[in-house]
Amino acid sequence: MRSGMRWLLAGSLLLNLLLLGFGGTVAWRLRHGAVGLVEGAMIRPLHGQDKRIMRQAFLQARPEARAAQARMRAAHLAVDTALRAEPFDPAALQTALTSWRLATDAFLASFEAPLLRGAGAVSPQGRRGMAALGDKQARRAARGVGP
Template sequence: MSRGWKIAFALSVALNLAVLGLVAGAFLRHGGPMMQPGAVADGGFGPLAEALEDDDRRGLRRDFLSTRPDIREIRKERRVDAARLLTALRAEPFDPAALQSALAEASRRTADRIADGQSLLVKRIAAMTPEERAAFANRLERTLSRGHDRDARDDRDGNGRN
């Protein structure tokens, strides 16, 4: 792989991490898009969180925040990750290993937060009665159908992926 492609790949990964950081920041500050009714978020469980009842959604957010009580520390970690990334990108001579290390650390922290959220989501669903879980499954099915219908419509209109 040429140096230009490596840099382009690294910038693409960095942009993806930045977007994920913004989503995580919105979640931590305001409950984020995954906690808002009618919204679908990335992170592997957005539609699941959307299908929760409002009380469960609020409880999930409260549980998540209780596992990470120091929001300032999370923000500090994100700033450190961003600074490491920028330093690696601006270094001359360019050191791909330093960039890889910065990206790996940022990815690890993000993956840890996502795993925590997924564990809490499973715990909340496991605490539901069979009737609540069935109602949740019905809401999830409707949520997923809306997304599927939207994707199909975008494909027909030429606005979606081919």
């Protein structure tokens, strides 16, 4: 019986760790949103000093990126509002879509300065690792698999 209790305890501990990891991931994504996802993707392939350099570059630009993300979300809500409007107004939807596209472009542009600043200080190996991330995403897109 003691052996069965040990397995039960180990299984319970494993389940709790999995739930804790899942909950932490969800909380992190809710807190950091798309900004955190982009930063995380760019930093993930790096190691040591390269990782610290890029993290610092993104940290300095985070207020601008978060503001751009808020504008992008607001523009997306305007698209949803235009789609739900009765009577439907195609001109209002076109205006909202244009605003959303511009806000999305501004959000993506908010990562240019930290990427330029950080990449200039990162090792050649680190830059190759960052470029490999883009290669991986391109291969996934070519297969029709998510972003």
